[in-house]
Amino acid sequence: PVNLKGRNFITLKDFTPSEIRYMLDLSMDLKNKKRAGIKGNLLEGKNIVLLFEKTSTRTRCAFEVAGFDEGANVTFLTNSQMGKKESIEDTAKVLGRFYDGIEFRGFKQETVDCLAEHAGVSVWNGLTDLYHPTQILADFLTVKEHVDKSFNKIKFVYVGDARNNMGNSLMIGAAKMGMEFLALAPKELWPSKELVDEMNEVAKETGAVIKLSENVDDVKGADVIYTDVWVSMGEEDQFEQRIKLLTPYQVNMDMIRKTENDDVIFLHCLPSFHDENTVVGKEIYEKFGLKSMEVTDEVFRSKYSKVFDEAENRMHTIKAVMVSTIGNL
Ligand code: CP
Numbered sequence: 183p184v185n186l187k188g189r190n191f192i193t194l195k196d197f198t199p200s201e202i203r204y205m206l207d208l209s210m211d212l213k214n215k216k217r218a219g220i221k222g223n224l225l226e227g228k229n230i231v232l233l234f235e236k237t238s239t240r241t242r243c244a245f246e247v248a249g250f251d252e253g254a255n256v257t258f259l260t261n262s263q264m265g266k267k268e269s270i271e272d273t274a275k276v277l278g279r280f281y282d283g284i285e286f287r288g289f290k291q292e293t294v295d296c297l298a299e300h301a302g303v304s305v306w307n308g309l310t311d312l313y314h315p316t317q318i319l320a321d322f323l324t325v326k327e328h329v330d331k332s333f334n335k336i337k338f339v340y341v342g343d344a345r346n347n348m349g350n351s352l353m354i355g356a357a358k359m360g361m362e363f364l365a366l367a368p369k370e371l372w373p374s375k376e377l378v379d380e381m382n383e384v385a386k387e388t389g390a391v392i393k394l395s396e397n398v399d400d401v402k403g404a405d406v407i408y409t410d411v412w413v414s415m416g417e418e419d420q421f422e423q424r425i426k427l428l429t430p431y432q433v434n435m436d437m438i439r440k441t442e443n444d445d446v447i448f449l450h451c452l453p454s455f456h457d458e459n460t461v462v463g464k465e466i467y468e469k470f471g472l473k474s475m476e477v478t479d480e481v482f483r484s485k486y487s488k489v490f491d492e493a494e495n496r497m498h499t500i501k502a503v504m505v506s507t508i509g510n511l
């Protein structure tokens with residue numbers, strides 16, 4: 183039996199396939215419970231703190247609502263002394279005295295690693311430059327709900343910036359769950375050789391297949407097409423170069439047709455620049471004369487797109503992460 187009590191949640195590298203399956207099953211149970219209107223108490227008496235260096239809609243709200251649903255008390259903190267007037271280590275030790283669990287979203291992976299090392303309570307990674315592991319649980323739960331195949335039969339295609347937190351984390355998750363994973367991207371944006379080698383080792387045990395390609399025709403047979411923004415938080419000076427590199431990798435109806443699979447689903451962690459109805463989107467669209475970036479509005483709003491089910495699943499899966507690591511189970 184799986185027991186994740188007291189564990190951190192920093193990257194899926196640290197979890198076995200059965201532990202990941204356990205968190206997905208627990209997410210589904212918690213989702214059914216919520217839908218049935220049953221109020222939980224699995225986090226009653228627990229205090230949790232959410233540290234954010236970067237902006238967020240889904241992750242922050244998912245942690246808060248998941249906490250409230252199960253009876254936790256939640257503090258949201260963006261303007262702390264951490265890293266400015268006080269070291270990460272000292273902050274971790276202080277927060278560990280107050281709280282039962284700490285979520286961190288920010289820039290450096292080393293920050294969340296340092297919190298985990300010194301807090302003495304569970305630390306959850308809500309996104310760093312390198313990884314976004316809670317997102318992967320939501321993505322895979324959505325795949326389970328919408329693709330009628332077991333994970334080891336799924337061809338998962340990640341298109342776009344395959345070097346960013348999403349590209350890295352999806353490759354790790356796919357390797358763990360035995361999927362065929364294809365990173366479809368220009369060579370400059372392929373995941374690092376170290377991570378690919380490491381995941382190829384995992385794949386030997388799980389039966390996963392990791393592929394890298396620059397050829398969009400390789401999308402053929404995809405069960406899932408996933409993309410993310412071309413410019414992640416903190417790299418806003420990269421738009422020009424990324425638009426140049428990634429325009430051929432836009433997810434549009436042509437790409438959907440190239441899969442030759444009418445049951446293919448489209449996923450995106452969000453937020454997305456699929457239209458110009460955002461402050462940043464408008465500015466970039468005008469500056470570069472674009473009509474869309476990583477995904478067209480047409481695909482985003484099509485029957486293939488499951489992005490809002492996926493967004494909802496952030497809450498159920500984050501609840502499962504907190505319940506399994508610090509909950510009254
Ligand atoms: N997908 C995701 O992490 O969204 P937020 O940036 O809104 O939290």
Ligand code: NVA
Pocket residue numbers: 309314346347348410411413414415451452453
């Ligand atoms: N790669 C994106 C993911 C946002 C959820 C970013 O880091 O901005």
